[in-house]
Amino acid sequence: MFKSYHKLFISSVLVVAGTSSTIFAAQSSVSNTYDNGKRVIDGGVTYPVTNGKTASYHINEETLKGGYAYGKKATENEIKAWDIDVMPDGTGLPEGKGTVEEGDELYEAKCVSCHGDFGSGSGSYPALAKGNAEEGVATLKNQRTKPDMDGPIRVFGTYWPQASTLWWYIKTGMPHAAPLSLTDDEVYALSAYMLSINEMTIDGEELDDEYELDREKFLKIKMPNKDGFVPNIDGPKGTDNMRDYMSNPKNYGNGTRCMKNCFEGEPVLAKIQTEIKEFSPPLSTVRELPKADASATPASEGAKIYEASCAVCHATDAMGAPAVGDKKAWEAVLKKGIDTVHKNAIIGINAMPPKGGNANLTDDQLKAAVDFMIDQSK
Numbered sequence: 001m002f003k004s005y006h007k008l009f010i011s012s013v014l015v016v017a018g019t020s021s022t023i024f025a026a027q028s029s030v031s032n033t034y035d036n037g038k039r040v041i042d043g044g045v046t047y048p049v050t051n052g053k054t055a056s057y058h059i060n061e062e063t064l065k066g067g068y069a070y071g072k073k074a075t076e077n078e079i080k081a082w083d084i085d086v087m088p089d090g091t092g093l094p095e096g097k098g099t100v101e102e103g104d105e106l107y108e109a110k111c112v113s114c115h116g117d118f119g120s121g122s123g124s125y126p127a128l129a130k131g132n133a134e135e136g137v138a139t140l141k142n143q144r145t146k147p148d149m150d151g152p153i154r155v156f157g158t159y160w161p162q163a164s165t166l167w168w169y170i171k172t173g174m175p176h177a178a179p180l181s182l183t184d185d186e187v188y189a190l191s192a193y194m195l196s197i198n199e200m201t202i203d204g205e206e207l208d209d210e211y212e213l214d215r216e217k218f219l220k221i222k223m224p225n226k227d228g229f230v231p232n233i234d235g236p237k238g239t240d241n242m243r244d245y246m247s248n249p250k251n252y253g254n255g256t257r258c259m260k261n262c263f264e265g266e267p268v269l270a271k272i273q274t275e276i277k278e279f280s281p282p283l284s285t286v287r288e289l290p291k292a293d294a295s296a297t298p299a300s301e302g303a304k305i306y307e308a309s310c311a312v313c314h315a316t317d318a319m320g321a322p323a324v325g326d327k328k329a330w331e332a333v334l335k336k337g338i339d340t341v342h343k344n345a346i347i348g349i350n351a352m353p354p355k356g357g358n359a360n361l362t363d364d365q366l367k368a369a370v371d372f373m374i375d376q377s378k
């Protein structure tokens with residue numbers, strides 16, 4: 001499941017990196033604007049495009065045939081560099097080793113601040129262990145059909161179907177602030193510690209402090225919830241499995257399909273997290289809409305007039321007009337007093353034409369526009 005997500009991520013990164021220059025290069029090649037068939041934008045590296053032309057970025061020839069030339073096909077080596085998946089069959093899992101004790105020390109140094117003592121969780125940071133993973137799995141399963149008021153205990157040991165995800169997750173994602181900072185041996189040590197605090201066994205063997213985890217032993221881990229993901233949606237039978245599963249109402253709820261009057265009395269709902277009962281302010285309160293001020297000319301009218309008749313000169317100071325947003329310029333203007341300023345806008349002043357050149361505007365509309373401009377320049 002992580003694999004496909006990961007690949008998607010890779011391709012989108014490549015697309016982003018190449019997008020703007022790629023479009024540019026592709027369009028240029030179509031309209032033949034290359035100098036001597038070459039265009040060097042950055043770093044002097046050129047790639048072939050079409051008809052002997054080159055560009056600074058690879059072009060995805062497939063997309064050139066129609067539409068935009070976004071991105072390019074990733075090369076084998078690029079995929080190799082990005083592909084740091086660790087798969088259940090051992091693909092991507094490097095050699096290395098580490099003991100539970102070493103993992104314990106690393107955990108105390110790098111993980112305990114967020115994940116709590118012995119993986120007990122702290123605040124909103126996830127718990128990594130809740131005692132024996134086997135027993136935890138039983139709680140999870142019960143939860144689906146016999147809702148347990150205490151909620152399920154869902155941690156990596158009880159939930160995750162594959163141990164490979166643990167190795168990959170710690171290696172690429174933890175510690176949260178410094179991903180990819182741990183060595184392979186450190187990840188083995190931390191994984192060993194994770195398994196020990198989840199009270200898991202490998203090949204029947206308990207993981208005491210001296211237990212040393214390596215690649216070979218890691219691949220023997222059987223996660224307690226390995227078969228807990230039903231129905232099996234992988235493979236050619238996936239859809240049929242899904243139909244079978246969904247057609248048996250015992251697989252969810254209380255076993256009866258029901259749209260109304262489903263419960264006698266109050267329904268018993270599973271509480272997954274602590275219920276929040278008190279909201280402040282309460283979720284539903286009657287609120288009054290602000291009252292419209294009928295006396296004022298709506299600000300939006302001033303804004304509209306400004307956009308239509310004044311912005312052409314007042315959006316910047318390029319025309320010698322006080323620019324809207326320029327606090328200092330308007331402070332200087334306003335020294336004359338608002339009445340004079342209103343009047344000047346109506347009769348004109350120097351390069352400022354009467355009514356901004358729009359004789360159709362009424363005096364009030366002019367004033368509204370001026371007030372809007374002043375308001376935007378405070």
Ligand code: HEC
Nearest residue numbers: 110111113114125126128155156169170174175176177190
């Ligand atoms: C700064 C806080 C922080 C530190 C330090 C940290 N983690 Fe985490 N860890 C998180 C957060 C947050 C998540 C949940 C991420 C998410 O769900 O997107 C997480 C998730 C995990 C998970 C997956 C849990 C699950 O069941 O989904 C594992 C395993 C894990 N961390 C191991 C470690 C290890 C090992 C270390 C030390 C090397 C470590 N973390 C250090 C914050 C931290």
Ligand code: HEC
Nearest residue numbers: 309310313320321333341344345350351352355356369370
């Ligand atoms: C053709 C360009 C142009 C247009 C259009 C224009 N103005 Fe002006 N405006 C100016 C210039 C230039 C000044 C500076 C005049 C001076 O002080 O020398 C100015 C100054 C002003 C002042 C300050 C007057 C003062 O007393 O200093 C106000 C207020 C004003 N314009 C409002 C408006 C309004 C409202 C509109 C739209 C209805 C508008 N202007 C349209 C060019 C323009």
